[in-house]
Amino acid sequence: MSAEKRVDHLRLVPRSNATPDLPPSADEPADVEPQQEGEDMGSDLEPMVYEGEIISEAPEPSNRLLPSVVVDRVTVLRPDARKQVARVVARNSVTVAQGWHSWLVRAWDALTGGVYRRQIRAAEAAGDREALDHWLVRRREAARDRRERLMELPKLGLQVAIFAAGGCLALVVLMVIVSTLVLVTGAGEFTDVFVWVGDVLRWVFTAVAFLWVPFLVVLPFLVVIAAWREGRRKGETPKWLVADSGFDTGGSRDLIPDEGAILNALRNLEISPLNRAFKAGWRPRFVLPTERDGNGYHTQLEMPPAVPVSMVVEKKKTLAHNLVRFPIEVWPTEPRGMPGVLDLWVADQGALSGPVDDWPLLHEGAADYFKSVPVAVDIRRRNVNGRLFEANYAIAGMMGSGKSTLIITLLLGALLDPLVEADVFCMADNADYDPMKPRLRTLRTGTSEDVAEHCLATMSDIYNELSIRGKALQEHGVRAANRKIAEKDERLRPRIIVVDECQALFMHETLGRKALETAVKTENAARKYGVTIIYATPEPSSDSLPRRLISITSNRACFAIGDQTSNDAVLGTGSYKAGISAVGLEPKTDESLGDVGTFMGRGFTPKPSLLRGYFVSQSQAVPVVQRALQIREKAGYGSAGPATMQHRDLIDDLDEVLGQDRIRLADVPGRLRKLAPHWLPYQSLTGTQLRDILTREHGVKVPNSGNVLYLDPPEVRRVRALREAGE
Known part of the structure; x- marks a missing residue:
């Protein structure tokens, strides 16, 4: 047929069913009318391959429209297909x-x-x-x-x-x-x-x-x-030459992080080795397919060669954005024993902004200092305990971020153990700890000089007491204190000291250097002896939380913080760059609760993680303290216990335990406890407290030589003789 000859009709037959040697029948597809000029026949339909035959006579017209065709076995390709081939x-x-x-x-x-x-x-x-x-x-x-x-x-x-x-x-x-x-x-x-x-x-x-x-x-x-x-x-192929791989690389993003959504998120992390792996046809093996886990989704997948999990962790903000989440709602890690596997947990949108469950010990139960107490939940809402024995704490964050909440939870849990004695020093006018006062050994608050002095004196007494605790361990033949021995020997009863607003102590003009030295020496030596110290400050720095102290502190909690430097002052140098950061958290304001109670914790879990602390209000703390008092009395350590069934005279006991030579006052309480192991006032007596009692109540002079308090036996016996003479 010449090029000028007009083709009036086409008989269209699908290639798979084509029978060109047979005449048309009723079973074959109906003929179509000729395409008018300017029509775009089948432009919105899927391409199909047909065989065409030119016929001389026009059959009856049909209204059926068919897509692009093959005329005389020549395929007519769409423009997008040609572009695909060219690409x-x-x-x-x-x-x-x-x-x-x-x-x-x-x-x-x-x-x-x-x-x-x-x-x-x-x-x-x-x-x-x-x-x-x-x-x-x-x-x-x-x-x-x-x-x-x-x-x-x-x-x-x-x-x-x-x-x-x-x-x-x-x-x-x-x-x-x-x-x-x-x-x-x-x-x-x-x-x-x-x-x-x-x-x-x-x-x-x-x-x-x-x-x-x-x-x-x-x-x-x-x-x-x-x-x-x-x-x-x-090599790395330019993006404009990359054909569609079957995954959506743009447009809408899935709210449910299934395998497809996770792969889309990984494809857009701008990690060159990962991009090359995708272009080479890499498809991951999902060790753990996406499954529901708490209030989020959990997935584990193997990463390709040359793409360690740390690369993905560094892109956490972008990964969270790609998954339509906030950074605190996405947690990529590399699990222990599974190198090269990305363990990804993604929270439901907004799941971490609501209140947490009630504190497990709020309504019932006791605690054990030598085990741990519940303090928080992780991002999967699993309970996280805080150690007390062999642990120390450094807590920091802006005002209104929840520091005191964590301290109160730790302290209430500790006080539910009848063996524990606690001293609280808050160098600010603060009523947070008032509900616990009946159960506390010491509660001093305020900005006056005597609060800092009393705090330092107590820390010094604790440090001096460590030698007594060490001798007790030797006597019992053990390397560290335990509950069984602590129940028998008052010298090994657990002690907790809380130093809130500690910047006022460590930055004190005259007491700061000695406070730091005492704190460092105590933390270095107290791990096995049942002594726990908790420091808190709203302004972490190398002065308010000295690096020497932070480096030996086991548990650190950083609430909403202002900058990278403050973040690393609490969590350790380089933490911010490693993704261990609380900089993105927001404190409580008049308009919003922000991220109050949420903190980045180190030492609470095997790896640093974002935690949400339990909240116990002051009204809720009152019955907890009452229960703690009842537990203590029932154990025989309270006012109704057997320790109060006797009466002792301090001056007579001193006359009995003292020799003839001057003695350090810090060593005297240990001798009194050995003399009367079941007398409650002696169980937690310190040198500073003994000085106050002797000078104020008995008129005994306590000399100070080189910042060390001493007690002269002749002075004690002089006072005893005057009292017996009735003067």
Whole structure:
């Protein structure tokens, strides 16, 4: 048919059912009317392949419309399909070019020592003289090794030639021997072996000659394939050449973090090795498919080579954004025992903003200092306990962020153990601890100088008491205190000291240095003795929370904080860069509760994690304290216990335990406890308290020499004699 001849009708038959040699029948698809000029027939339908046949007579018209067709077995491709083909061709061409480029770079590096040159430039840029010297030496050694290898090449060639000549000579000798054996045994002629070897060589040379031409034809394709593989390994295809991989890379984002949503989020983290893995067709193995876990979703998947989990952790903010979450609602980690596996937990939107459940010990139960007490829940709403024995605490955060809440929870839990004695010093006018006063050994609040002095004196007494506790451990033959021994020996009863607003102590003009020295020495030595110290401040810094103290503090909690420096002052240097940060948390304001009660904790769980503290109001704390008093009295340590069934006189007891020589006042309470182990006032008596009692109630003079309090036995006996004389 000529190009000018008009095609009036097309009979369309799907290729799979095409029967061009048969006449039209009722079972075949109906004919269509000719397409009018300007119509876009089937532009919104899926492409299908049809066979067409030109017919001379027009059949009856039909109203049925069909998509793009194949006329005379020629496929009509849509524009988007042509673009797809062009994109695939361009992408693979770029990959091949990148492979060649990689080979050239590697060859140039091998010839010029490029690896060493780059390291030398990096060391120069960083100003690292040690690294610079190291790489300069390595470069000289590499050049010397290459020179030696080049010098050895002629020798190597000569050795190869000698080996080849020797091999040929040995082969000839072997053939002669075999031929002689063939002739002697009558198996054949002497030349038969040479003929057979010649036939083998002729066949080999013929095969090589036959395969040489195909090899030369295939060689360029092999080189292209090798370059393509190298490009896939080392190159990165431009984004505009990447065809759709079946995952949505734009548009709406799923609220439920299923496997598809997680892969989409990972694809858009802008991590180059991960992008290359996706483009190479990587699909992860889900160790744990997405499942419901608490108030969120939990998934575990293996990461590709060259993409450690830490790379994803560093992109936590972007990952959370891609999953339509806040950063505190997404927690990527690498589980213990599963290296290379991304453990991802994603909370429901807003799940971490509501109130937490009631404190488990709010309405019933006792506690054990030597175990732990519930203090918070993790982001999966699982209970998290806070250790008391062998633990110390540093707590910081803006005002209104929830510091006191955590301290109160810890302290209430500790007071539910009848063995525990607690001293609280708050160097600010604060009523947070008033409900606990009936159960506390000491409660001092306010900004006056005597609060800081009393706090330091108590810490000094605790430090001096450690030697007594150490001797008690030796007597019992144990390395650390435990509940069984503490119940028997008052010298090993647990002690807790709370220093709230500790910046007023450590930054004190006259007491600060001694307070720091005492705190550091006490924390270093008190771990096994049942002494716990809790520090809290709203302004963490190297002055308010000295680094020497933070470095040996086991448990640290950072609530809403203002900047990176303050964050690292609590959680440790480099914490912010490692993603261990509370900078994004917001304190309570008049308009919003913010993230009050939420803190970044270190030491509470195996890895630093975001926690939400339990909240116990002052009205709720009152019945808890009453229960603590009842538990203590029932155990025999309260006002109704057996310890109050006797009466003792302090001056008489001092006369009995003292010798003739002056003694440090801090050592006297230990002697009194040994004299009367069940007398309650002696169980927690300190040197400072003993001084106050002696000077105010009995008029005994307590000299101070070099900031050390002493007690003179003659002075005690003088007062005792005056009292007996009735003066």
